[in-house]
Amino acid sequence: MSELSLKNVVKRFGALEIIHGANLDVKDGEFVVFVGPSGCGKSTLLRMIAGLEETSGGEINIGGKVVNDVEPADRGIAMVFQSYALYPHMTVEQNLSFGLRMNGNPKEDTEKRVKHAANILQINELMQRRPKQLSGGQRQRVAIGRAIVREPQVFLFDEPLSNLDAELRVQMRVEISRLHKQLGTTMIYVTHDQTEAMTLADKIVVLRAGNIEQIGAPLDLYDDPANQFVAGFVGSPKMNFLKAQVIDTNAATATLALVDDRSVRLAMPVTSPVETGMPVTLGIRPEHFADAGKGDADLTVSIDVAEHLGNTSYIYATTAGGEQLIIERPESRTAGNRDQLTVGLSAKRIFLFDSAGKRLR
Incomplete structure (x- = not known):
């Protein structure tokens, strides 16, 4: 069994606390992705699971065993690094077998494991080459193969695709997903890439400043973010935010006015108490703008740039109040030729947050 759990895990460097009591349960065979901005603690948390960083408090449990004081080599984990970390003077075959040797x-078992990993990753023809003779994608396959031969309880990936170009990242993302389905092993993956997180994960862990903000399935976080930080971090392109003020309210509905654009009024249901005069933030994803006249209110924006991607256009625009928006529309070759665009705001598609980022709806 390869369940993993963190209970009130803390990391301090001197007096500075980096991880503030992390709690997480990972089921056997789950693919869990840590995401968050630079410096949020995601790689530090991964390194503590690996045993490369000591914990300052709390408990790390792998496969039913507390491993806080267990050496990295004895934790039943294998880690794939961003830098590949291959031995340049060894062949691919030697790199794969080195740790086992x-x-x-036993030699026979080592050869069997190496052959199995090479077959899974389709690198049989590379076995006698050295790292300098390999492309970036091939080196990453070898690095993953070196982890596979250990037959670990848990795979750990620390931004493994960040050194690859865009096309190779897509290819390797598909291969890692296929590998997880084939092996069925628990995997923990650190990335800052939204697409990697959304497409690979069974469960996403969103971190900010050493705290876990929300844990959930990718589409659950996308559709039901806990707060404004998660709403703005999960999804690409990111969610748009508009400043507004409550101008009227009753028990279940509030009427809002967009700041610096008093022509826009929007009535919407609320699930938390709001007060007249209260500043709030509206959140709307790029694809959730309606056509003009088909929402609950219309918003006219100035078009800055239009990106045409085939079946979709992303329109970068500015509101009357100077706020930047990204609007996704069906492909329109003429979108960038206009100065203005009017779109509809649908109350049912909008998230509402208070000034501290707490979700009100």
């Missing part, structure tokens, strides 16, 4: 693994 150093641990005294």
